[in-house]
Amino acid sequence: MPHKAVPPRDLLQDAALLLDFDGTLVELAARPELVVVDERLSALLGRLAETLGGRVAILSGRSVESILGLFGPLPLTIAGSHGLEVRWHDGTTSLPERPAALDRIRSIMTDFMHTTPGLLVEEKPFGAALHYRGAPEMQTQATALAQALANETGLHLQTGKMMVELRLGGADKGTALNQLMERAPMAGFRPVFLGDDDTDEPAMAAAAARGGAGILIGAARPSSAAYRLPDVAATLDWLETACAQAATGHSA
Numbered sequence: 001m002p003h004k005a006v007p008p009r010d011l012l013q014d015a016a017l018l019l020d021f022d023g024t025l026v027e028l029a030a031r032p033e034l035v036v037v038d039e040r041l042s043a044l045l046g047r048l049a050e051t052l053g054g055r056v057a058i059l060s061g062r063s064v065e066s067i068l069g070l071f072g073p074l075p076l077t078i079a080g081s082h083g084l085e086v087r088w089h090d091g092t093t094s095l096p097e098r099p100a101a102l103d104r105i106r107s108i109m110t111d112f113m114h115t116t117p118g119l120l121v122e123e124k125p126f127g128a129a130l131h132y133r134g135a136p137e138m139q140t141q142a143t144a145l146a147q148a149l150a151n152e153t154g155l156h157l158q159t160g161k162m163m164v165e166l167r168l169g170g171a172d173k174g175t176a177l178n179q180l181m182e183r184a185p186m187a188g189f190r191p192v193f194l195g196d197d198d199t200d201e202p203a204m205a206a207a208a209a210r211g212g213a214g215i216l217i218g219a220a221r222p223s224s225a226a227y228r229l230p231d232v233a234a235t236l237d238w239l240e241t242a243c244a245q246a247a248t249g250h251s252a
């Protein structure tokens with residue numbers, strides 16, 4: 001596996017910054033609502049947005065509503081639901097239609113959840129996720145149920161960390177990155193994307209294809225990322241340093 005260097009501190013100079021959320025900006029938690037968004041993170045995102053002239057976005061598998069519920073108002077563009085929905089920095093939104101099959105899927109997943117303590121269903125606007133972090137022994141059954149529902153409905157089967165999700169297809173974080181990079185204030189700048197999960201790889205590849213770079217967060221693995229940081233703590237430290245560097249307006 002090729003060694004990936006620590007990103008240089010001047011990487012955000014003249015860049016657009018696109019950030020995954022869970023496992024990148026916050027530590028993973030037992031349940032989605034238990035992640036901790038603290039003052040340090042909120043202040044850092046505000047500083048980044050100001051320093052980079054608004055060229056900062058969150059690209060998450062979570063819904064936009066979930067991200068806003070954790071942060072409160074954010075002066076950023078948010079692409080949620082794996083790139084299916086966008087809330088632009090000016091508050092306008094781009095939304096697809098919710099698939100009708102999701103109500104029945106959620107109900108089937110909820111029945112399944114009640115068979116085993118620790119399972120959790122997360123309702124999303126364009127998907128339904130079944131989490132088994134609290135019952136890891138149920139991975140095989142949860143995956144089989146999701147596969148059967150995908151076969152039956154034609155919805156996209158999205159895997160994630162200790163979860164399976166049925167969602168509307170047609171988008172991923174790569175298409176979301178490209179969509180954001182076509183519009184002001186990001187158009188014409190070099191994308192830098194940070195993410196930890198397999199679902200982040202399309203955005204890593206899209207950033208590289210546009211002359212930018214991906215930064216893998218976590219243990220080394222095959223990835224289109226050019227750089228790597230070991231964990232969330234190192235990511236926040238690097239973002240603070242790179243933000244301060246970008247604010248000086250010249251390279252290190």
Ligand SMILES: O=P(O)(O)OC[C@H]1O[C@H](O[C@H]2O[C@H](CO)[C@@H](O)[C@H](O)[C@H]2O)[C@H](O)[C@@H](O)[C@@H]1O
Binds near residue numbers: 023031062197
């Ligand atoms: O693209 P991301 O911003 O990384 O979002 C991916 C999924 O994150 C959430 O689930 C994951 O984090 C939870 C909290 O740490 C954890 O309990 C769960 O096991 C992880 O899969 C979120 O709930 C999902 O909707 C996102 O798709």
